[in-house]
Amino acid sequence: MTAKIIDGKVIAADLRARVAEEVARVKRDHNLVPGLAVVLVGNDPASEVYVRSKHTQTQAAGMASFEHKLPADVSQADLLAVVAKLNRDPSVHGILVQLPLPKGLNTEAVINAIDPAKDVDGLHPNNAGRLAGGFEALSPCTPLGCIILTKSVHPSLEGMNAVVIGRSNLVGRPLVQLLLNENATVTIAHSRSRDLPGIVKQADLVYAAVGRPEMVRGDWLKPGATVIDIGINRIPKDDGKTRLVGDIAYQEALAVAGAVTPVPGGVGQMTVACLLVNTLRAACAIAGLPKPTV
Ligand SMILES: NC(=O)C1=CN([C@@H]2O[C@H](COP(=O)(O)OP(=O)(O)OC[C@H]3O[C@@H](n4cnc5c(N)ncnc54)[C@H](OP(=O)(O)O)[C@@H]3O)[C@@H](O)[C@H]2O)C=CC1
């Protein structure tokens, strides 16, 4: 058996095209140009790659893109002042502060300072709490992308056994909430879980958001399972360059699973596309317009 490869590139491109159509519509009918501001502190090369692709794709969708690069030694007060300015700026509808922040900065205070209406990362406690309560909320982009990729294989997740490995505020926890909203039965695993292979064996849907290269082995999987690999790990190659691998042993998974997402070309593609969706949604909500159809 060889698993279906879920093509994040194609699904993300389709989503971005639908966002671009809606952006053109709100521009034409309401003179509204959704704007996304990204704040990058320091110069982590991986973050710079992500921020650049976000910038290109935001503009390609017809939205405004603003970048704020701050030195790694920026003070907490100066960073908070940038956030406050973006909160007040009417051309900005989405604010993303790239994480992790350099040591010495208080991440929680920075997230709390973002206007929840512009919190396109869904990290502000208002949004995280609303999501956990089952209320409408801006939800984190990576989990949103995971749900879309899963539904490309299983249009309904009702009653399926899902295992989420990882419980971060950015990925694992919000993914659990979105899966509950889809009526899946959800198990949450983490570094203190016992018998992870045994837990994964029960799952129709496996989500790995750990940050450990190829941790989930093929023989952990239930045959036919749908496997969504969220991990992005940079591994050194012999030629001095690096390659990306996920948290799942991809070649092994292909032989056992029903469907698998590749890394790169899977979840990462969806994260950026969903950021555009959230920015469009935030812009419409702030402007008092009806919810967009994407
Ligand atoms: N594709 C994309 O768009 C994105 C990819 N990522 C990638 O996803 C991965 C996870 O990111 P993030 O959630 O931010 O990472 P965090 O480091 O915040 O969280 C990792 C989680 O994995 C758990 N964990 C660590 N070791 C083990 C283990 N041996 N067994 C089981 N669980 C373990 C931790 O458990 P505990 O809570 O007990 O410490 C924690 O909950 C990374 O590779 C990151 O690069 C992240 C964001 C977006």
Ligand SMILES: Nc1nc(=O)c2c([nH]1)NC[C@@H]1CN(c3ccc(C(=O)N[C@@H](CCC(=O)O)C(=O)O)cc3)C=[N+]21
């Ligand atoms: N506030 C905040 N929000 C985030 O959503 C956030 C963050 N901080 N910090 C870092 C992580 C990581 N992340 C990725 C997004 C896209 C790709 C992506 O586009 N990946 C491509 C490949 C990129 C490459 O080749 O390097 C792919 O998987 O196909 C990867 C990783 C968002 N994150």
